[in-house]
Amino acid sequence: MNDWILDYTMFLAQALTVLAVLGVIIVLITKGRGQGETPAQLRIEELNLRQRKRVRRLKLAATEPSGRKRLLKIFRRDDKQAQKHGGDKSGRSSVWVIDFHGDLKASGTAHLAEEISALLDVVTEGDEVVVRLESAGGLVHAYGLAAAQLDRLREAGISTRICVDKVAASGGYMMACCADRLQVAPFAVLGSIGVVAQVPNVHRLLKRHDVDVEVLTAGRYKRTLTVLGENTEEGRDKFLADIEHTHDLFKRHISERRPSMDIEQLATGEIWYGQDAIEKGLADEVMTSDAYLLKRMQSARVLTVRLEAQKGLPERLGLSLSAGIERGMTRMLEAVDASRWLKR
Structure with a gap:
């Protein structure tokens, strides 16, 4: 009899513990949802500084141990000279870099719009906006809105360059052609102008x-x-x-x-690679985004600008299963649609 009471007490304690934990989780989820979405945080990084740090580390690694102390002194002297003359920021134009990785629904359009709105208030004469674009296209109305956001830069008279390293097809090309200057990597895919x-x-x-x-x-x-x-x-x-x-x-x-462009000849749904796209008039020059930005660092400050969404409590607890399934299905559809060029 005593053993039965003991077992029952232990079972009751375990059940109450589980219920208490579930109750706390439900309260936290409800509280998290009640607070609404956390505003996205703006992240800015100066690529010049990152590049300089990497170059210095490589130079130190390539230098004999006996010469590293002297090299560090040279680095410190260069930094003092830069500060004395106003640092790297003095009298230099800025290149603002934003990224757009498009899915079937152009889900990144909301962040793209906010990033562009922020840049419109700070870009000055002589500055340039570079958009690193990658998209195989998707829904017409979604990509129409994304292209309209890029048009805001052109309408404001801001020099805009779009870099395509992999693919800008269909709706992606609808966005890409909004640039003042469109550059592509040697085997980037462009075109698919069709519905x-x-x-x-x-x-x-x-x-x-x-x-x-x-x-x-x-x-x-x-x-x-x-x-x-x-x-x-x-x-x-x-x-x-x-x-x-x-x-x-x-x-x-x-x-x-x-x-x-001879639009009637090119709007057939076909795709073209790199240099072929240049010859057809779909793009202006062949160069990777990395090569271009490294070149611009010689005369300008290059800064990446991106909005990072803060994950809410439900997502952190792994309660986004349906969203994960939807993303998986979307990626499968995109892969099927892009199967024409995703071949080795």
Whole structure:
């Protein structure tokens, strides 16, 4: 009898402990959600300083131990001379560097907009904004907004250079052509100026199993193609007409920003690499972003600007499973779409 009471007491204590822990977690999650999103933090790094530190470390490593003390004295002397003459900041223009890595939904557009808004208030005459862009494209409206954010720099009269080291295709190229100067790496992928839409339809499968689907709409073209219902020729024609109209808008967008391009010859959905893209007029020069920024460090301060989102408590506790699944599916779709050029 005493053993049973002891076992029951131990079980009850363990159950209460588990319930208490779960209660604390729920309270913390609720509190975290109640506080709303934590504002993103602006991070700025001067690449000149980072490069100088790395070069000095390499020089020290390559110097015999007996000569390192003398080399350190030279470094300190150079630093004093720089401070005496106002440091590296005196009379030098600035190159502001922002990054955009696009997914199917151009999810980074909100941060891009905030970064550009911040730069518009600080960029002065002689400065330049460099955008390191990587995107295989995605949703039309999402990339239309992202391109419109880059247009704000051009409209403000700010010198803008876009660097493509890997890919700027479809919606990515819609963004890339907003630059005053577009440079690409030797095997960067550009182009894919086209529109694609895929709609699965399981109507015949449902019909085979005696399942009816009623699609009711108010408005002739409220639903042109459906997944479950029976599609009509009129609906297909309208859907195709909408795609063609979107393609025309895409071509007009590019023609206005790169008038030297033969848009009718190039808006076929094809892609081009590096030098071929230069010859077709899709870009201006072949150079990697690293090479360009290293070159600019000789005469200007080069600063990276990025917004870093602060992770909320639910995400830190690993409660973002659905978001992870969505990201995985998105990456799979992007990989399938980009399979034309992601080959060795």
